Amino acid sequence: LAKTTQPISMDSYEGQEVNITCSHNNIATNDYITWYQQFPSQGPRFIIQGYKTKVTNEVASLFIPADRKSSTLSLPRVSLSDTAVYYCLVGDGGGADGLTFGKGTHLIIQP
Amino acid sequence: NAGVTQTPKFQVLKTGQSMTLQCAQDMNHEYMSWYRQDPGMGLRLIHYSVGAGITDQGEVPNGYNVSRSTTEDFPLRLLSAAPSQTSVYFCASSYGLGKNQPQHFGDGTRLSIL
Numbered sequence: 001l002a003k004t005t006q007p008i009s010m011d012s013y014e015g016q017e018v019n020i021t022c023s024h025n026n027i028a029t030n031d032y033i034t035w036y037q038q039f040p041s042q043g044p045r046f047i048i049q050g051y052k053t054k055v056t057n058e059v060a061s062l063f064i065p066a067d068r069k070s071s072t073l074s075l076p077r078v079s080l081s082d083t084a085v086y087y088c089l090v091g092d093g094g095g096a097d098g099l100t101f102g103k104g105t106h107l108i109i110q111p
Numbered sequence: 112n113a114g115v116t117q118t119p120k121f122q123v124l125k126t127g128q129s130m131t132l133q134c135a136q137d138m139n140h141e142y143m144s145w146y147r148q149d150p151g152m153g154l155r156l157i158h159y160s161v162g163a164g165i166t167d168q169g170e171v172p173n174g175y176n177v178s179r180s181t182t183e184d185f186p187l188r189l190l191s192a193a194p195s196q197t198s199v200y201f202c203a204s205s206y207g208l209g210k211n212q213p214q215h216f217g218d219g220t221r222l223s224i225l
Contacts, residue, residue, distance in 0.1 A: 034213065043115075043201045043216030044154070087153065101146070101153035 004088045009106040018075045020105050022088030025069050031091035033064060033071045038085045038104070047086075048073070075107075083109045113137050117202050117217035124192045124224050132187040132220050134202030142205045142212070143185040144169070145177065147198040148219075154201060160185055192224045 005023040012018045024033065032051050036044035048055060050062040050071070061074040075082055085104040118133045136143065144159035146169075156169030160179040174196060176188040185204075189196060200220045205212040 036214075041218070043203070043218050044214070045216070046213040049213060101155070103151070103153045 004090060004102050006086075006088050006102065006105045008103065009108065011108050011110065012078055013110050014079055015077055018078050018082070018107060018109075020073045020075075020086055020088075020107065021070060022073070023070045024088070024090045027068050027090045033062065033068075034089045035060070035062065035073045036087045036089065036101075038087065044087060044101075078107075078109050080109050080111065083107060115202055115204055115215050115217035117200075117220050119220060120218070121221045122223070124189075124222065126192060126194060126224060128189075128192050130189055130192065132189075132200055132202075132222070134185045134187065134217060135183050136185075136202075136204040136215070137183065138204060138206075138215065139182060140204035140206050140215070141182065142207060143179070144203050144214075145175070145185070145187045146201045146203065147171065147196075148201060149198050157187065157200075189222075194224045196222065197224045198222060 010020060032049050034049040035047045037047050038044040048057055048060050048062045050064050052064050052068060055062045063072040073086060085106050087101050087104040115136045124130060141162045145157040146154040147157055148154045155171050157171055157175050158166055158169055158177040160166045163179050163182050166177050166179055174190060176190055179185055200222060202217045203214040205214045
């Protein structure tokens with residue numbers, strides 16, 4: 001299984017840029033890197049996905065170095081509503097076609 | 112669009128009872144899956160299906176049963192509820208085989224076993 005390692009929690013303030021880094025040393029050649037956001041009492045919500053280099057959408061940016069052993073989710077100018085748990089996932093190299101969710105990063109945004 | 116709909120939202124059972132958690136999606140997704148989430152933990156895969164008539168086990172399948180008779184529905188059955196099955200259950204679907212496809216999640220069923 002391709003495992004991921006992320007910080008358990010992070011704090012920041014409104015208006016700041018937040019970067020959450022995820023390590024995935026055993027990522028497989030065909031695997032993409034996907035980030036999800038989860039609010040209390042809701043299911044996870046897809047944020048962004050990438051394979052290499054940089055991907056940007058209306059919500060976030062994803063930076064992936066050439067060796068793909070890590071990735072960084074960047075949230076520009078966060079607000080209080082960005083307080084949530086963020087999960088970094090990579091595909092399973094074999095076996096069950098499911099996603100391996102770790103404990104995620106609990107991001108707390110303060111005024 | 113309804114997306115992924117889970118029912119019920121809340122349920123309390125007694126040990127030994129059986130019940131079915133319902134999951135339906137209206138996006139014509141082939142891949143569907145069930146996860147459980149325990150306090151302070153990530154999601155763990157219970158069962159999944161890559162299409163109607165095809166199911167397989169995930170990481171924590173014991174005590175659960177699934178079937179996939181239609182593309183839209185993927186019910187999860189608890190055969191004999193145990194307190195260890197107290198959890199929040201999430202159903203998800205995606206267009207492709209799941210690994211590299213964005214998943215769409217329902218809002219969960221909160222289940223308590225007394």
